[in-house]
Amino acid sequence: MKDIAPLIKRSLVDQALEQLRWRITEGKWAIGERLPTEPELSAELGISRNTVREAMRVLAFCGLVDIRQGDGSYLRSMTDPLGAMRALSHCTQGQAQETRQILEVEAVGLAAARRTEDDLNGLHEALKASAELYHGDLEAYISADLVFHARLVDAAHNPALSELYQYFSAVIGAQLRQTLNISPRRQAVFDLHIALLDAVEQQDPERAKSICRQLINEP
Incomplete structure (x- = not known):
């Protein structure tokens, strides 16, 4: 069951970031935990994989997420620097x-x-x-x-x-x-x-x- 509503109208990347940050601050994932895959997040957020990828890159730049090539993305921090x-x-x-x-x-x-x-x-x-x-x-x-x-x-x-x-x-x-x-x-x-x-x-x-x-x- 989806716990995040599909995104509409506003910048999809911005809205994806808002939703992902909310999940992080609410403790949806533990630090060090592997995050859902791009296809999984794409289906859950109702957006394209490219949009998910851009949002994850922003989170990685902020230090919240560690993207490991060929392995997936892991939660690095719950505090946005x-x-x-x-x-x-x-x-x-x-x-x-x-x-x-x-x-x-x-x-x-x-x-x-x-x-x-x-x-x-x-x-x-x-x-x-x-x-x-x-x-x-x-x-x-x-x-x-x-x-x-x-x-x-x-x-x-x-x-x-x-x-x-x-x-x-x-x-x-x-x-x-x-x-x-x-x-x-x-x-x-x-x-x-x-x-x-x-x-x-x-x-x-x-x-x-x-x-x-x-x-x-x-x-």
């Missing part, structure tokens, strides 16, 4: 800076204690790419800088911190864009990145945290 992103997008520059102090500084301290050789290789690679773009195109530099900072957080080996930072990185990027559009890029600021990586490499959590605070507070 886009809601958190909307809240983050409305925070002030000061609030963003405070959040970064709490999140990134502590993560960097953990990274200094836990980093592996693979982490260091990735960090050196990311910092080199960032250095090559430091005085070049702003958007390219910001993208490279975010990769470096994300790898720092990943080196803490705490998946929850990495996930949080992934969502927060869009706010950091906007903050950097706002700052660097009105202030010149200074070598002294980039040198702090080098010192930060050195502190992580030398496994000195307190020095790494101190440098990270200084870097975040730079105008």
Whole structure:
């Protein structure tokens, strides 16, 4: 028996998303559970398989669903991170800076204690790419800088911190864009990145945290 009414008139993808999100938040499926197949959802929602496929892609992009090629789709989370992103997008520059102090500084301290050789290789690679773009195109530099900072957080080996930072990185990027559009890029600021990586490499959590605070507070 169908528990979802066939969709009509409004954008079918939007309505499919609304219905699927409702089922997820109501606990229809458990996290890790395999979802119904595209033909099953297509029949239940009264829409085409292509529409179902597009809706599932949106859910995967949002982090709610994990699509495994050749295996099916699995529920990854019951909380839509886009809601958190909307809240983050409305925070002030000061609030963003405070959040970064709490999140990134502590993560960097953990990274200094836990980093592996693979982490260091990735960090050196990311910092080199960032250095090559430091005085070049702003958007390219910001993208490279975010990769470096994300790898720092990943080196803490705490998946929850990495996930949080992934969502927060869009706010950091906007903050950097706002700052660097009105202030010149200074070598002294980039040198702090080098010192930060050195502190992580030398496994000195307190020095790494101190440098990270200084870097975040730079105008």
